[in-house]
Amino acid sequence: MPVVIDPTRRFALHAPVVVVGAGACGLVAALAARDAGAEVLVLERDAVPSGSTALSSGFIPACGTRWQRDKGVTDSVEQMIADVRRKNHDEADPRVVEAVCGTSGPTLEWLADAHSVPFVLVEGFLYPGHSALRMHAVPEKTGAALMAALQRASAGAGVDILGSAHVTTVYADDSRRVRGVAFARPDGATEEVGCDALVLACSGFGGNAAMVRRYLPEIAGALYFGHVGNQGDAVEWGTALGAAVRDMTAYQGHGSVATPHGVLITWALMMEGGFQVNAEGRRFSNEPLGYSEQCLPVIEQPGGVAWNVYDDRLHRLGMEFEDYRGAHALGAVRRADTIEGLAQACGLPPRTLAATLAEAGRCAAGRARDPFGRDFTGKPPLAPPYYAVKVTGALFHTQGGLVVDERSRVLDAQGAPLPNLFAGGGAACGVSGAHVWGYLSGNGLLAAIMLGAIAGRSAAAVSRTRSGSPASC
Numbered sequence: 001m002p003v004v005i006d007p008t009r010r011f012a013l014h015a016p017v018v019v020v021g022a023g024a025c026g027l028v029a030a031l032a033a034r035d036a037g038a039e040v041l042v043l044e045r046d047a048v049p050s051g052s053t054a055l056s057s058g059f060i061p062a063c064g065t066r067w068q069r070d071k072g073v074t075d076s077v078e079q080m081i082a083d084v085r086r087k088n089h090d091e092a093d094p095r096v097v098e099a100v101c102g103t104s105g106p107t108l109e110w111l112a113d114a115h116s117v118p119f120v121l122v123e124g125f126l127y128p129g130h131s132a133l134r135m136h137a138v139p140e141k142t143g144a145a146l147m148a149a150l151q152r153a154s155a156g157a158g159v160d161i162l163g164s165a166h167v168t169t170v171y172a173d174d175s176r177r178v179r180g181v182a183f184a185r186p187d188g189a190t191e192e193v194g195c196d197a198l199v200l201a202c203s204g205f206g207g208n209a210a211m212v213r214r215y216l217p218e219i220a221g222a223l224y225f226g227h228v229g230n231q232g233d234a235v236e237w238g239t240a241l242g243a244a245v246r247d248m249t250a251y252q253g254h255g256s257v258a259t260p261h262g263v264l265i266t267w268a269l270m271m272e273g274g275f276q277v278n279a280e281g282r283r284f285s286n287e288p289l290g291y292s293e294q295c296l297p298v299i300e301q302p303g304g305v306a307w308n309v310y311d312d313r314l315h316r317l318g319m320e321f322e323d324y325r326g327a328h329a330l331g332a333v334r335r336a337d338t339i340e341g342l343a344q345a346c347g348l349p350p351r352t353l354a355a356t357l358a359e360a361g362r363c364a365a366g367r368a369r370d371p372f373g374r375d376f377t378g379k380p381p382l383a384p385p386y387y388a389v390k391v392t393g394a395l396f397h398t399q400g401g402l403v404v405d406e407r408s409r410v411l412d413a414q415g416a417p418l419p420n421l422f423a424g425g426g427a428a429c430g431v432s433g434a435h436v437w438g439y440l441s442g443n444g445l446l447a448a449i450m451l452g453a454i455a456g457r458s459a460a461a462v463s464r465t466r467s468g469s470p471a472s473c
Helices: 025-035 064-072 077-088 092-117 141-159 209-215 232-242 295-299 312-318 324-327 340-345 350-364 443-468
Strands: 003-005 014-020 040-044 134-135 160-162 166-172 179-184 190-200 251-258 275-277 307-313 334-335 386-398 409-411 415-423
Touching: 014 025, 014 179, 014 443, 025 040, 025 092, 025 141, 025 443, 040 190, 077 092, 092 141, 092 443, 166 232, 179 307, 190 232, 190 443, 209 386, 232 415, 251 295, 251 443, 275 334, 275 350, 295 386, 307 312, 307 350, 307 415, 312 386, 340 350, 340 386, 415 443
Parallel strands: 003 166, 014 040, 014 190, 040 160, 190 415
Antiparallel strands: 166 179, 179 190, 251 386, 275 307, 307 386, 334 386, 409 415
16 A cells, blocks of 8 residues: 554654655755754665756756846846746746745755855757746756755755665554554565655646556656656655645647657757758748647657757757767767758658748748748858757656645645645646646746755744744744
């Protein structure tokens, strides 16, 4: 049973706050709880923490930060809230949207100042849906580097992380208060630990094929580019305790994963003037609408693939990103001095590809209107030499999950909080609404980092209350 009601169970080990999952959400939650004075134990099913964060670009949207001010960027909480709500068509819980946007700047500055996590502002282009430069990253601009920085911070803060600890069971009492968890070890042994508060940071259900088919049939046959451990455990435990779930049809997709190499290709290439064509050499969509929803048009093309077409200017932009450099080193990037040569290198019809390029050039010059509604003006037309990468669409992570409030407390169907259960990141319902098109660039790490920090502080407050110290949550 995923949840066992046993009000008399005794635990040989006890941690005031237990966090399930050592991705970005879990590590930030642990740091926040530790800074709030609570002892924390993080349980991670993998031997080494990574999660979906390590597979991402590692870009975190935040507003009103000192990194923005240093670059002369004007932004505000209200502006960021408006961007998130505009993208999700007001389908997400406004309390959670306000909470994650409002705490975004202070949270990144806390991580930098208290835990030496280095951040830079990502410059040079706006991601779809954002009205200001607000993407922040560690200098390497990869999710793996972000995870490495958070692991160093956790070690420095004295956070206990137990790897190869696969949580299998949650113990609770009759009032739905969590009392502890059981976890399996690689040798088959089972161990238990009691807790005063539990934070679920074990992401969503993208790795659970049955759940994906049930809730996300439109993307069920596509490449899954997330962590295989995202099995929907948080949803299973939470609902067994009476928690509500919401927006289970929401997810983040991506329309630009190099195939067969399996490397993420930055969407900056599309935002700055590149475009996608199918095997017939024709464009098929308005690319800047968003990389998440672009996964569907791409997998609907012949063979489920497309080609990113761009030029040397954009190639140089791509080389600023480690993932792109990796794809280039693997031979995923094709180059040719002429569009005909590029067509030959990619196996595309030369005349059709040349006509597509010419049409995009006319749109960029304002002499034609794009039939898909894209505005090419404001960006230079592509010029030789030309580049291309074969890509497919993919499911990255799910965005629906346990309903939480602005304190990351897990709520039941009546909107009442469970006594000591918290969730963030993919375990919680995010801020993307109920559809793939509601995903604003960076929403995944926005929910992971901010809800994680909120959950950690809230859990620490509950643990102090349980231990007899005055606190409120």
